[in-house]
Amino acid sequence: VRVLFIEPPKDMWFVMGEYLPPPYGIIQLATYLEKNADGIQVEVLDCNAEKVDWTNLESRLSQLKPDVVACASLATCNTYAVVRTLETAKRMLPSVLTITGGQHFSATAEDSLKQYPEIDVIVRGEGEQTLVELIKTRQKQTSLDNILGISYRQGNKITHNPSRPLIENLENLPFPGYHLVKANMPKYHFKTMGGDNHPYALIEGSRGCNHQCTFCTQWRHWQACWRVKPAKRIADEMAYCYREFGSKFIWLTDDNFGSGKRPAEIAEEIIARQLPEDVTWFVQARCDDIIRNKDVLPRLRKAGLNWVLLGVENSNPQTLESFKKEITPDEAKTAVKLLKENGIFAHAMIIIGNRKDNRQTIAQLKEFADKLDPDFVMFGILTPFPGTEIYSEAEKNGWITDRNWSHYDMIHAIMPTETLTAKEVQEELYGCYRDFYGSWSRRVGALLSTNQLKRKIFWHMARSGVMEKVKGLFS
Numbered sequence: 001v002r003v004l005f006i007e008p009p010k011d012m013w014f015v016m017g018e019y020l021p022p023p024y025g026i027i028q029l030a031t032y033l034e035k036n037a038d039g040i041q042v043e044v045l046d047c048n049a050e051k052v053d054w055t056n057l058e059s060r061l062s063q064l065k066p067d068v069v070a071c072a073s074l075a076t077c078n079t080y081a082v083v084r085t086l087e088t089a090k091r092m093l094p095s096v097l098t099i100t101g102g103q104h105f106s107a108t109a110e111d112s113l114k115q116y117p118e119i120d121v122i123v124r125g126e127g128e129q130t131l132v133e134l135i136k137t138r139q140k141q142t143s144l145d146n147i148l149g150i151s152y153r154q155g156n157k158i159t160h161n162p163s164r165p166l167i168e169n170l171e172n173l174p175f176p177g178y179h180l181v182k183a184n185m186p187k188y189h190f191k192t193m194g195g196d197n198h199p200y201a202l203i204e205g206s207r208g209c210n211h212q213c214t215f216c217t218q219w220r221h222w223q224a225c226w227r228v229k230p231a232k233r234i235a236d237e238m239a240y241c242y243r244e245f246g247s248k249f250i251w252l253t254d255d256n257f258g259s260g261k262r263p264a265e266i267a268e269e270i271i272a273r274q275l276p277e278d279v280t281w282f283v284q285a286r287c288d289d290i291i292r293n294k295d296v297l298p299r300l301r302k303a304g305l306n307w308v309l310l311g312v313e314n315s316n317p318q319t320l321e322s323f324k325k326e327i328t329p330d331e332a333k334t335a336v337k338l339l340k341e342n343g344i345f346a347h348a349m350i351i352i353g354n355r356k357d358n359r360q361t362i363a364q365l366k367e368f369a370d371k372l373d374p375d376f377v378m379f380g381i382l383t384p385f386p387g388t389e390i391y392s393e394a395e396k397n398g399w400i401t402d403r404n405w406s407h408y409d410m411i412h413a414i415m416p417t418e419t420l421t422a423k424e425v426q427e428e429l430y431g432c433y434r435d436f437y438g439s440w441s442r443r444v445g446a447l448l449s450t451n452q453l454k455r456k457i458f459w460h461m462a463r464s465g466v467m468e469k470v471k472g473l474f475s
């Protein structure tokens with residue numbers, strides 16, 4: 001059986017500037033399949049890295065003639081790219097089996113199968129074991145009835161098999177399958193975060209989260225369970241990526257870096273690998289965890305951690321409570337200060353557009369962002385991603401005014417608030433960016449900063465038309 005994993009041609013997310021990411025989800029699945037099933041030919045086609053457009057995709061498919069096409073999705077906003085990829089596959093190769101998975105398709109399995117006849121099977125939740133079983137049934141031409149974790153179409157009937165229990169130990173997963181995209185490795189980059197000459201790799205340190213924020217898809221997708229890889233394994237993967245592929249900017253995909261001894265252990269293990277100083281990494285963390293780990297920050301910095309995205313989310317305690325975020329605005333201030341003191345780039349994520357938001361609350365939020373003064377701030381609009389608590393609430397109350405999935409990217413307004421129309425929320429987003437990045441004192445300060453990352457990102461915000469694009473979303 002010939003299995004082709006495809007990263008579809010897709011639009012990049014412009015806010016963070018120019019980047020080309022490795023298709024981590026599918027290479028992880030592909031390498032697991034390679035190791036756990038015999039007689040399978042596994043190939044990965046990254047359309048973005050290989051500059052394969054929709055027309056080229058047709059010829060690549062007829063050349064490669066896979067029996068199975070498994071398409072990466074990553075985010076809700078890629079839905080149509082996934083569907084078009086699978087539609088192209090079906091058109092070129094009518095007997096092909098088409099599969100997708102990920103957060104969006106897991107949460108919308110019934111609707112997606114109904115709406116898109118080009119999808120044969122949706123793998124819900126964790127993909128590795130389910131995919132292996134699925135491919136084995138294809139090999140043996142047996143029935144799909146007993147495969148846990150899939151939803152599929154049989155004639156006109158859609159069947160949802162029971163969910164699959166999670167893999168107990170993430171250490172049993174193979175190292176990331178970068179060998180399957182070896183030729184593309186020098187191309188993967190993240191200009192603003194890692195630089196042009198610093199090949200970019202993703203490494204997965206954990207799955208899931210032990211918090212339950214109402215706007216996040218992750219905790220449900222991973223069955224409200226947080227599983228971590230041991231620190232040693234994470235450091236080994238980092239060293240492997242650097243030594244085998246020259247990766248110098250590493251994005252740890254963890255949704256939650258965590259507290260306890262984990263950060264300290266990770267720092268010591270990485271330091272022990274003696275990687276060059278210009279191998280740096282990024283992670284997302286909670287403000288309270290950064291505070292709990294304040295004494296470890298110098299060691300993390302020494303280990304190469306140079307950029308942290310903090311989920312600040314909001315300045316209003318009621319809003320934070322409604323998000324079930326379980327942090328306070330003061331904790332955000334302390335966390336930003338601690339990161340900056342330790343020379344770690346402090347990137348804050350702030351969300352506007354919740355139900356109670358009005359011009360005044362957003363003005364307060366802007367003022368808060370200004371005082372918080374992180375090195376970089378990304379404002380996003382509360383987006384009802386399928387699978388989140390916000391989505392269920394919005395559906396129940398009829399708040400959703402935009403059903404175009406390609407707009408579900410946190411910069412398009414999908415819902416009005418009690419007092420603002422969706423268009424007004426969209427305008428407010430621009431106002432947030434304009435006020436923060438338009439401030440002359442902040443611009444001059446950033447451009448004169450000794451912090452190279454800060455100079456670079458402000459240059460990017462000023463020059464690459466990000467503000468114009470955000471403005472263009474409503475005008």
Ligand code: B12
Binds near residue numbers: 101123202217
């Ligand atoms: C790295 C990353 C990025 C990178 C790009 C990576 C890439 N490959 O393109 C960057 C920074 C550019 C990025 C951009 C965006 N991202 Co992002 N990103 C991530 C992150 C942190 C890691 C992804 C990853 O590799 N995970 C590890 C893999 C192994 O897990 P996985 O993808 O879930 O796959 C497993 C299963 O879900 C399943 N599976 C998934 N796909 C498939 C397909 C098949 C065929 C099968 C069988 C199984 C299967 O099997 C896998 C193994 O078990 C995730 C959060 C996270 N921790 O996953 C967010 C996440 C995917 N991003 C998200 C979002 C919203 C975005 C953006 C819209 C912008 C934003 N505001 O952040 C853009 C969209 C860009 C675009 N057009 O694609 C959301 C998606 C929510 C949603 N439903 O849409 C996530 C979940 C973050 C979150 N907490 O909400 N992102």
